[in-house]
């Protein structure tokens with residue numbers, strides 16, 4: 001809940017991913033497509049064990065969620081399965 005100009009807004013919860021994020025490392029909010037609505041970029045780590053020659057998370061994924069300015073987001077895969 002937040003107050004803005006004397007009005008109280010209830011912020012809804014969104015579950016944008018259809019699964020848990022594994023070692024998320026990036027989260028940026030910006031108007032990526034230039035339509036005036038904020039979008040979200042987020043991504044998972046693929047490798048975090050420095051001594052390992054193989055990725056810890058071979059299915060690491062990066063997403064862009066395009067916002068419509070009304071609280072709705074359309075998911076697009078930016079990159080999937082970096083090591084498959």
Ligand SMILES: [Ca+2]
Pocket residue numbers: 030031032033034035036037038039066067
């Ligand atoms: Ca946008």
